[in-house]
Amino acid sequence: METKGRRKSSNVEDRRGMSKGAIGGGIGGFGIIIVIIFTLLNGGDAGDVLNQVNQGQIQNGGTTEYTPTAEEEELAEFVSVVLADTEDVWRQLFEGQGLTYENPSLVLFTDSVQSGCGVAGAAVGPFYCPADQKLYIDLSFYQELKNKFGAPGDFAMAYVVAHEVGHHVQTLLGTSQKVHALNGKVSQEEYNAQTVKLELQADYYAGVWANHVQDLGYLETGDINEALTAANAIGDDTLQLEAQGYIVPESFTHGTSEQRVRWFKKGFESGTIKGGDTFNAAAL
Secondary structure (H helix, E strand, O other), X not given: OOOOOOOOOOOEEEEOOEOOOEEOOOOXXXXXXXXXXXXXXXOOOHHHHHHHHOOOOEEOOOEOOOOOOHHHHHHHHHHHHHHHHHHHHHHHHHHHOOOOOOOOEEEEEOOEEEXXXXXXXXXXXXEEEOOOOEEEEOOOHHHHHXXXXXXXXXXXXXXXXXXXXXXXXXXXXXXXXXXXXXXXXXXXXXXXXXXXXXXXXXXXXXXXXXXXXXXXXXXXXXXXHHHHXXXXXOOXXXXXXXXXXXXXXXXXXXXXXXXXXXXXXXXHHHOOOHHHOHHHOOOO
């Protein structure tokens, strides 16, 4: 994705080196960590997840001297440009619906961070917190995507940012609130099914954003494939197979790899908000 010399968002908070405590023991093994990482990566109910994780030990942190590498500074600039693009695209789309788009903030952090949804360690990956309408990203996650999860390329990271912004869109439209209000009022299986629809809609919104960025001429050869590779890598079925060797469909909360890829593609092909009603779709 071409970003050199382009507008960067002014809605970025740089908290790198400002540790607010790290989540330690009591998580329960690598398999559970995988679930936590991708629940938050894909914008799950961050409050619920962090409350569960916080049952573990919270270690005190503080401000440390921090000097980012040149590669990290380049990545920080990249995600800032991506955020600026989402601001432009969603402002235009909201205006077309007679609505006003409110920009979220993007918080860059290292090690751990205090969010409106609780304290989060870097291991949870990028997440969106609806309580303060901010995205949180430790830029080291870029290496995780590339090396651990086989999703290299800058547009894989752009997809992650655009997906989290998709959850902000859902918050502004009231969709997230409706889904999370069901928690405890319906069976866990039914609530999971609703969160799958929420996540797939955020994937669709990420595709909508990519459609408009392409129209502006900023995409490069291979960018969309990088996003699709990332979407495929974080499906519930793929993650469960990697973590435990089998899948439990009724426990899915984000959708299968095939579904995630399909809904991103649908958004990319459509470029409109209207085509992303996963809640009334005949099939996901």
